[in-house]
Each structure stands twice: as structure tokens, then as C-alpha cells.
Amino acid sequence: MPLRRTLTALAATALLLPLAACSDNAARTPKAGAGGARTLTVESSADKCTLSARTAPSGRVVFTVTNSGSEVTEFYLLAKDGLRIVAEVENIGPGITRNLVIAAKAGKYVTACKPGMAGKGIRADFTVTDSGKQVDATGETGDQLAAASTSYVAYTKDQTEQLLTSTKAFAAVYKAGDDAAARAAYATTRVHWERIEPVAESFGDLDPRMDLREADVEAGTTWTGWHLLEKDLWAPAPAANGQQAYTPLTAAERTKYADQLVADTQELSKRVHRGDFALTTDQIGNGAKSLLDEVATGKVTGEEEAWSHTDLWDFQANVDGAKVAYDGLRDVVLAKDPQLAASLDTKFADVRKLLDAQRHGDGFRTYTELSKDQIKGLANAVDALGEPLSRLTSTVVA
Numbered sequence: 001m002p003l004r005r006t007l008t009a010l011a012a013t014a015l016l017l018p019l020a021a022c023s024d025n026a027a028r029t030p031k032a033g034a035g036g037a038r039t040l041t042v043e044s045s046a047d048k049c050t051l052s053a054r055t056a057p058s059g060r061v062v063f064t065v066t067n068s069g070s071e072v073t074e075f076y077l078l079a080k081d082g083l084r085i086v087a088e089v090e091n092i093g094p095g096i097t098r099n100l101v102i103a104a105k106a107g108k109y110v111t112a113c114k115p116g117m118a119g120k121g122i123r124a125d126f127t128v129t130d131s132g133k134q135v136d137a138t139g140e141t142g143d144q145l146a147a148a149s150t151s152y153v154a155y156t157k158d159q160t161e162q163l164l165t166s167t168k169a170f171a172a173v174y175k176a177g178d179d180a181a182a183r184a185a186y187a188t189t190r191v192h193w194e195r196i197e198p199v200a201e202s203f204g205d206l207d208p209r210m211d212l213r214e215a216d217v218e219a220g221t222t223w224t225g226w227h228l229l230e231k232d233l234w235a236p237a238p239a240a241n242g243q244q245a246y247t248p249l250t251a252a253e254r255t256k257y258a259d260q261l262v263a264d265t266q267e268l269s270k271r272v273h274r275g276d277f278a279l280t281t282d283q284i285g286n287g288a289k290s291l292l293d294e295v296a297t298g299k300v301t302g303e304e305e306a307w308s309h310t311d312l313w314d315f316q317a318n319v320d321g322a323k324v325a326y327d328g329l330r331d332v333v334l335a336k337d338p339q340l341a342a343s344l345d346t347k348f349a350d351v352r353k354l355l356d357a358q359r360h361g362d363g364f365r366t367y368t369e370l371s372k373d374q375i376k377g378l379a380n381a382v383d384a385l386g387e388p389l390s391r392l393t394s395t396v397v398a
Contacts, residue, residue, distance in 0.1 A: 038062070042113070044092070045069040049113030049122035056104065057131035060397070063100040067092045071116040075100060078110040082123065083204045087286065090117070091297055103282050103397040106130040118218065141332055145281040145396065148328035152284045153277065155324055156196050160269040163192035167265045171258040174229060177251070183233050187310035187363060190226060194317030195324075197294055198287040199279070200268055210264050213306070224260055227306075234307035281329060285393035288325035291318040292386050300379045302367040312364035315378070316355050322389065323348055332396050340388055340395060347385035354381050 041052040042065040051063075065075040074090040077100070086109065089100040106128050112121035166189035173181040193200060193211070201207040210225040217223045232254070235246045249257065271277065279287075298304040299315040326333075326344055334341040354377055358365050370378075 039064060042066065042075055042111075043068050044073040044075060044113040044115060044122075046071065046115050047122070049075075049111065049124065051111060051124070051126070054124065055127045055129055057133075058104050058106045058128050059131050059133045061102050061104045061128070063089070063102075064097060065089055065092055065100060065113075066097040067094050069115050070094050074114040074117050074121075076110075076112040076114065076121065077102065077126070078112060078123075080108040080110065082110045085202050085204060090293065101394050101397075104128045118216075141335070144332050145329070148281050148284065148332075149279055151328050152325060153279055156199050156279070157272055159192045159196045160265075160272045163189070164262075164265050164269045166192060167262055171262050174233070175251075175255050175258050177254075179233055182229075183308070186230065186233065186308060187305075187313035190310075191313055191317035191320075193226075194294075194314045195321035197318065197321070198290040199272070203268065203271055206264055206268055210261065210268075213304070224257055225264075226261065228257055229261070230305065231307050236307055240307075281332075282393055282397050284325045285329055285396050288322040288392055289386070289389050291322040291325075292382060292389055294318045296379070296382050296386060300375065300382055302375075305367070309366040309368045310364075311367040312355065312358055316364070319348070319351055319355070326389070326392060329392065329396050333392065337391075337395050340391055343388040344385075344392070347381070347388060351378075351381045351385055354378050 038056045038059070039062040040056060042063050043050040044065060044067050046069045063075060063077075065073075067073045071094070073092050074088060075092070076088040077086045078084060079086055087100055087102050089098050092098050109126040109128065110123055111126045112123045114121035166185065170182060170185040170189045173185065197211075200210070208225075211227070212223065212225055213227050214223060214231065228249075231246075232249045235248060238245050295315050295318045299311045299318060302309065302311050304314055305311045326348070330341060330344075333344070355364075358370070358374070
């Protein structure tokens with residue numbers, strides 16, 4: 001990902017995080033008190049993360065985040081442990097205001113602003129008190145949302161199982177030095193990660209080890225994961241490597257980093273398959289938007305797969321995951337806002353059509369084969385889908 005973001009409000013609730021998730025509604029700012037919502041302001045600068053309050057009652061809570069600094073920033077709501085990501089809004093440029101809408105349950109949390117989108121951020125404790133209000137949906141809508149949650153959890157488990165099987169096969173040929181086979185398996189294996197990326201990212205310790213781009217590695221830390229192996233398989237010329245000749249990984253290093261990738265993937269699968277793993281429908285809806293943000297800020301720009309240029313495989317996988325999430329919630333959206341459902345149906349189809357035009361054999365053309373007009377067309381379609389998708393979570397939790 002460009003400028004490492006642990007995007008997610010699809011926080012995996014291995015310990016049953018007491019918050020339902022978020023929605024980015026920059027164009028539809030809720031008024032204070034609208035629909036019973038509590039609105040808090042957040043000012044993010046180079047050295048401050050100032051909230052108008054450090055507590056809020058349970059129920060609908062809106063964080064209106066303004067970047068008063070000179071760098072792009074992010075705002076996170078983390079679980080009490082400060083590790084697990086509950087909700088976030090990202091890529092807030094200087095002078096820009098964006099909203100984070102959550103259906104909050106009582107509990108202890110941590111807020112964080114990340115100027116420059118790097119490091120641990122500027123953190124402080126945050127408390128949601130018990131308002132006594134019903135947060136979860138009931139009746140027929142509650143039954144529909146419960147079914148959507150069950151279905152999406154099953155989808156997540158299936159994708160992690162496929163990811164683990166494929167990663168083991170990829171690691172085996174990579175360690176054996178069969179670069180052609182490893183290159184062939186790289187993109188098709190990663191699609192299983194990309195389809196459930198917000199879930200994987202919510203486990204804050206795994207994502208940096210597994211999916212960090214070289215440009216986002218902080219000083220003093222060791223680079224590991226998919227993109228390290230990608231660079232080794234598609235060795236860059238000096239001009240693309242800081243004017244330095246690329247030094248291939250040794251056989252021992254190949255084994256070390258491939259084995260770690262498999263071990264981390266096994267850990268991801270283990271966490272997702274725990275008996276208490278659950279995803280609220282709020283988290284699912286917001287995760288759909290997070291997946292599209294991944295497309296808009298990394299895949300459609302060609303920054304994600306800097307050496308293999310297999311960005312369109314990732315693009316399709318992110319859209320797949322977002323569509324599965326939306327499909328599970330569609331009946332509720334259709335009942336509450338038929339126009340939104342119609343818009344999402346159309347916009348998803350538009351993106352699919354453009355992606356299908358770039359298919360080649362069983363996969364896609366590489367990013368470097370796309371013309372500027374084709375890239376612009378994909379970017380415009382993603383932007384057009386992003387606006388209605390940003391309203392998905394607010395609709396299902398209304």
C-alpha cells in the first residue's frame with residue numbers, strides 16, 4: 001500500500017471489541033444531535049490531536065476530523081489495548097475535513113492522529129459511557145443483519161484458508177529457486193489477502209509484517225512479507241533502486257522470509273477461526289469502503305505492486321471483497337434507501353466492466369501496459385463508486 005495505512009473499521013473482534021464500525025461521509029456531515037448523534041471535533045496538526053471531548057455516550061457518534069497541519073494525516077479509534085484497529089478515517093489532506101461515523105458501545109478506547117501517516121501517532125484515552133440506548137438493530141432488520149454477519153464471517157474464513165494453502169505452495173517454489181513458478185503464483189495467491197484486507201489489517205501486528213511496502217518501512221525495523229519477496233522476484237534496475245544494483249536474497253534469506261510469511265499467514269487463519277471471532281454488520285459495511293479506498297490510493301495508481309505490476313489482480317480482489325460485503329447488506333439498504341441500492345448496483349457494474357476490458361488470459365494486463373486514458377477511466381469509476389459506498393454503513397446502522 002502507498003503510505004502505509006492500516007485501513008480498517010472492519011476490526012476483527014477476536015476479543016469482541018465493543019464497537020460497531022465507521023463510515024466516511026465527508027459530503028454528508030451530520031449535524032450535532034441529528035438522529036441522536038453526538039458530534040465531536042478533532043483537530044490534527046503536526047504535534048497535536050485535539051478532541052472536543054474525551055468521552056461520548058453510547059450510540060451514534062460522529063468524529064469530524066480537520067487537518068490543520070501541513071502533512072496528510074489519519075485518525076484512528078483503537079481498542080483499549082492500543083493495538084487493534086476499531087475504526088479510522090485516512091488520507092486527510094491539509095485543510096481538509098472528513099467524518100468518521102460509528103455506532104458505539106460502552107467501553108474504553110484509544111484515539112490516535114497520525115500526521116504524515118507514520119509511526120504510532122499522537123494518542124490519548126477515550127471512553128464511551130453507557131447511555132442506555134439500544135445500539136444494535138432488532139426485528140426483521142436485526143435478523144437480516146445477523147445473517148449478513150454470519151455469511152461474511154464464513155467468507156472471511158474461506159479466504160484465509162485459500163490464502164494459507166496458496167501461500168504454502170508459493171513459498172515452496174520460491175525457496176526452491178523456481179522463480180518462474182513463484183512469479184506465476186504471486187498475484188493469484190495475493191488475491192485472497194486483498195479480498196479481506198481490512199480484516200487482516202485489523203490485527204495490527206500482522207499487517208506490517210506481511211504487506212508493508214519498502215517505502216513505508218520505518219528506520220530501525222526489518223522489512224518482511226510479500227513485497228520483499230516481490231522485489232526479489234522482479235529485481236529492479238539500479239534506476240528504480242536508488243541508483244544501486246539490486247542484491248538478490250541468498251538461499252538462506254529466501255527460506256527465512258518465506259517461512260515467516262507462511263507462519264504469519266497461519267497465525268492470521270488461526271485468529272479468524274477462533275470460536276469468538278465475529279464481525280458486526282457495521283464493520284462489514286465500513287470494510288467495503290476501506291477496500292475501495294485501497295483501490296483508490298494504491299492499486300489504481302500502480303503503487304502497490306511496484307515491481308511485478310500486478311496491481312489489477314489486487315484491484316479486482318479489493319472490489320470482489322467490497323461487493324461481497326455490500327451484497328450481504330443489500331436487502332437492508334434496499335428497504336431503507338432504494339436509490340442508494342440502485343446507485344451501488346450500477347457503480348459496481350461500471351467498475352466490473354472496465355476491469356473486464358483489461359483481462360488477459362486467466363488474469364489481467366500488467367499496470368505498465370495501461371494507457372493514461374485507461375488509468376483515468378478506472379480512477380473515475382472508483383471515485384464514482386466511492387461516494388455511494390461511503391454511505392453504506394450510515395444506512396445500515398440508521
